[in-house]
Amino acid sequence: MATRYIYKRDASRLFIALSEQGKKFKIYLPQDAYPIINDEEKEITILESKYDSFSFLWNNKKYFAQIKSKEQNKYRVIVNGVEYFFSIESISSYLRRRMLEDSSDSKKTVFINASIPGKITDIFVVEGDLVNEGEPLFSLEAMKMQNEFTSPITGIVKSIHVKVGDNVVKDQLILELSNINE
Amino acid sequence: MEAKRILIANRGEIALRIIRTVKKLGHIAVVFRSNRDKDALYLEAADEIIDANEGLQDKVIFLDAEKIIELAKTHQIDMIHPGYGFLSENPDFARKCIEAGLIFIGPHPDHIYKMGIKTIAKELAEKVGLPLVPGSEDVVKTVDQAKKIARKIGYPILLKAAGGGGGRGMRVVEKADHLERYFNAATQEALNAFGNGDLFIEKYIENPKHIEVQILGDQHGNVVHLWERECSLQRKHQKLLEEAPSPSLTDRKRSSLGKLAVKFAKAIGYYSTGTIEFIMDKKKNLYFMEMNTRLQVEHPVTEEITGLDLVEWQIRVALGEKLPFKQKEIPLNGWAIECRINAEDPQNRFSPETGFIENIRFPYHPQLRIESGVSKGTYVTTNFDSMLAKLIIHEKDRKKAIESMLKVLEETKIFGIKTLVPFFKVVLTHHDFIKGTYTTSWVEKVFNTDMLISQDDEIIAALASSIAYAMEYLPIAGEKIDIQQDNINFWVLNKRLR
Numbered sequence: 001m002a003t004r005y006i007y008k009r010d011a012s013r014l015f016i017a018l019s020e021q022g023k024k025f026k027i028y029l030p031q032d033a034y035p036i037i038n039d040e041e042k043e044i045t046i047l048e049s050k051y052d053s054f055s056f057l058w059n060n061k062k063y064f065a066q067i068k069s070k071e072q073n074k075y076r077v078i079v080n081g082v083e084y085f086f087s088i089e090s091i092s093s094y095l096r097r098r099m100l101e102d103s104s105d106s107k108k109t110v111f112i113n114a115s116i117p118g119k120i121t122d123i124f125v126v127e128g129d130l131v132n133e134g135e136p137l138f139s140l141e142a143m144k145m146q147n148e149f150t151s152p153i154t155g156i157v158k159s160i161h162v163k164v165g166d167n168v169v170k171d172q173l174i175l176e177l178s179n180i181n182e
Numbered sequence: 183m184e185a186k187r188i189l190i191a192n193r194g195e196i197a198l199r200i201i202r203t204v205k206k207l208g209h210i211a212v213v214f215r216s217n218r219d220k221d222a223l224y225l226e227a228a229d230e231i232i233d234a235n236e237g238l239q240d241k242v243i244f245l246d247a248e249k250i251i252e253l254a255k256t257h258q259i260d261m262i263h264p265g266y267g268f269l270s271e272n273p274d275f276a277r278k279c280i281e282a283g284l285i286f287i288g289p290h291p292d293h294i295y296k297m298g299i300k301t302i303a304k305e306l307a308e309k310v311g312l313p314l315v316p317g318s319e320d321v322v323k324t325v326d327q328a329k330k331i332a333r334k335i336g337y338p339i340l341l342k343a344a345g346g347g348g349g350r351g352m353r354v355v356e357k358a359d360h361l362e363r364y365f366n367a368a369t370q371e372a373l374n375a376f377g378n379g380d381l382f383i384e385k386y387i388e389n390p391k392h393i394e395v396q397i398l399g400d401q402h403g404n405v406v407h408l409w410e411r412e413c414s415l416q417r418k419h420q421k422l423l424e425e426a427p428s429p430s431l432t433d434r435k436r437s438s439l440g441k442l443a444v445k446f447a448k449a450i451g452y453y454s455t456g457t458i459e460f461i462m463d464k465k466k467n468l469y470f471m472e473m474n475t476r477l478q479v480e481h482p483v484t485e486e487i488t489g490l491d492l493v494e495w496q497i498r499v500a501l502g503e504k505l506p507f508k509q510k511e512i513p514l515n516g517w518a519i520e521c522r523i524n525a526e527d528p529q530n531r532f533s534p535e536t537g538f539i540e541n542i543r544f545p546y547h548p549q550l551r552i553e554s555g556v557s558k559g560t561y562v563t564t565n566f567d568s569m570l571a572k573l574i575i576h577e578k579d580r581k582k583a584i585e586s587m588l589k590v591l592e593e594t595k596i597f598g599i600k601t602l603v604p605f606f607k608v609v610l611t612h613h614d615f616i617k618g619t620y621t622t623s624w625v626e627k628v629f630n631t632d633m634l635i636s637q638d639d640e641i642i643a644a645l646a647s648s649i650a651y652a653m654e655y656l657p658i659a660g661e662k663i664d665i666q667q668d669n670i671n672f673w674v675l676n677k678r679l680r
Contacts, residue, residue, distance in 0.1 A: 015651060017644035021632070025644040029652060037641055044645065049653075054646045063639070065646035066597065075647035081596065081604040082634045083529055084643035088651040 011130040011156050014180070016094040020085040026180065039154075091156060092128070095178045110153055110177040114168045118142030123164055129157045131177070138162075138174060155179045185209050188287070188497070189232075189254050191244055192265025194555030195571060196479075197224035200263050203493040205229070212259060214243045214250075218565045223557050232257055242565070244268040247275040251282050261285040261500060263493075267567065270476040271298060287500045289454040289475045296450070297473040304470065310449045312442055312470040315461070317384035325362050331383050332361060338386040341368040345376030354386050389621040390461040392416065393428050393468065395443035396484045398495055399453040400505045407440035408484050408492075409514050415609060417532055417625040422602065423609060424480035425519045426487050429580060429618030430462060439468060444509070446473075454499050455481070455492055461622075479522070479572070482551060486518035486576035516576055517583040521591070521606045523554075523571040525562045528605035529631045534568045537561070540598035542570075547590050549576050562599055570601065580618075584610050608633045 010031075017025040028036035034043050044058040052067040068076040074087045089097070098108065122139040125131055131151045140147045158176040162168060189212045190200045197213055201224065204211040213228040217236045225231055232253050234243035243249060245268055254262060262279050264270035270288070273295035279286040288294070296302045308314055316335040321344050322328045332339045332355070341364060343351025351372030353364040365381070373379035391414045399405035412428035413421040427436065443458045457474040481492050490512075495505070525535040539560045544552050554571035556562070562570065573590060577583040588610050591603055614620040614628060 013652075015648040017648055019640065019644070021635075023640070025641065027645060027648040029648065035645060037645065042641065044642075046649075049649065052650075054649060056642055056645070058638070058642070063642045064595070064597075065642050067646065067650050070650065073651060075650060077643040077646050078600070079639040079643045079646075080636065081600060082636070082639060083600070084635070084640055084647075086644055086647040088647050090655070 009129040011091050011128055014091040014130060016089045017086045108179050110179055112174045114140060114170060114172045114174055116142045117170045120162050120164055120166045125157045127157050127160055153177060153179050154181060186260040187212055187258055188261045188263060189259040190263050191250050192268060193219060193222060193224060195553045196265040198227055198555060199553055200493050201227045203491055216243050218242055223555055247278055251278055254284055255282060261287055263287040266476050266479055285500050287496050289452055293452050294475045297475050300472060303472055306450055307446060307470045310446045312446055315384050315469040318382050321380040322383050325365050328365050328383055329361055335385045340384045340386040342382045342384060343372035343376055344380035344382055345372060345378035350375040387461055387463045389623045390463055391430055391621050393462055394457045394459040395440055397443050397447045397456050399447055400499045401453045401502055402504050404505045405444045405447045406509045406512055407443050408488050408512060411480055411483055413480060414620055414622050416622045423521050424483050426483035454496055480520055482574045483518035483520045486574060487515050488512055516578045517580045518574060518576045519583045519587050520572055520574045522569050524568045524602045525570055525599050526568050526602055527600045528602055529634060534564060535599040536563055537599045543595045545590055545593035549586055550590050604634050
């Protein structure tokens, strides 16, 4: 059964495939597991991969995909006699392009502020990391209590404005996240 | 029976099809090797090959009547089978064969001639009482005359050039206001294209169905019909899929249509195989269109439901044999569907595809008949038509036939060029086809290329593109698998297969 997948932090394995018809597929190619497509793990295994053709096994069915042509990041792929046209982007180039296209990126960037004053005791992510919703971002000590701040969205860590040991005031900007789900 | 030397003046799947029967009957199958198709599959099956050796300027052997007959004479040929297309409906070719002392496997040249001229065919049909599409009996010279006729038969009407075909000089007129303008335009177009501006007027049948009756006659005045075929799935008047019987006829209509077809064939003294084509309007009125005087591409569906070998009966009839069966002995068993696997791109307005067939695999299915003219490695050119193969399924009923055909198409793998396989999967799952209500305008009016997209296949395509991209641009990818546990790349996916 397909389960909702928790991304590993490596954002370089996340790709956005945009179809000719405007359909968007978020594709994560993990190191040691099934691919995650639009947040769902698909039990697809690669049987064979050559320079321009791949065969997969999915639900006991064999699929052949043949790359018919390629121009920069645009691919024409034939599966079962039908041609599909995709442009592929890495997540970072996708986010960059989206930012350039639309400067009002309020929805796309999420600012994480300190809701209470205190001292940063731990940061669990680095810039460029892929984080899942609910995953811990950093720890802040206040009134002798460790408070773990979790990510409100699934996204990429765009920037971190503090370091471990810093004292922060209430509402101080801690880090920025880029939303990958629009 | 004495073995005859039978020359098959054709190529591709139909050459193979005819060779099979020729051999079955104990005759000798002789074929041409064309310079434009030197390694064709059918050559392997023939008993003898005649090298046509056409020069670059020459026409292809299958169209060169003089050369065919000349080579037939020097190779002691007894009979010539023209197949379909090429010279199969050329009365001069048939006549020349006979004059040269050869037996032409087909109807009498006079019949080929008469049925080839639409006005003569329609006149003969009308005499026998076949219904014709209402229209002008003669050419219409003036707009006023046209208006009068149009009022009588009712709009929409079709203006048709008397001199030709191919859609030129043709106009559909929806209402009286447009008549004058379109009449002048069609006249001008016909004049430019055919040197003859004469027009006919016909009632325009919107979204018709195409239904045709197969008949078979001998040279002793016996004619039977072998039921009908429905060939409504067309694109630009090219049939793509055929089925027998037709889902649009009741049993009563079926036998009365068959009788009409037999009556017509008998009236003109027709023998060999022939097909009488009708169109059917929304109210299920049938109108005679034309008669084809050859073996049709879609003849296998008729063979499947009747159990008769049409090529065998063409040969026997040509040799003067009598038909040993009567109409009531002709069975109608189950349902047959044929898909024409053309090298055409359904995503790009069905444009012809050329190139190497890197691989071609049809599945085994007990009810599947494959008529293929190609194999792995065949180079598909634009020299000949784009049909690579035909897949024919015969089952006990229509529902089962559709299911089996879908299964076969699902497992048919053709690499290197695009074909109509994905298109047929769309057709066979579409409610218009399942209900049997599809018409000749289905492809133009209902089909769109988005229907070809399968969700799962699209995901696979997106995945493959991403992997290809990753392999090219990212250091994590690559051909080699790094065995160090914490630096293993995603090709380790391979290992999950058990």
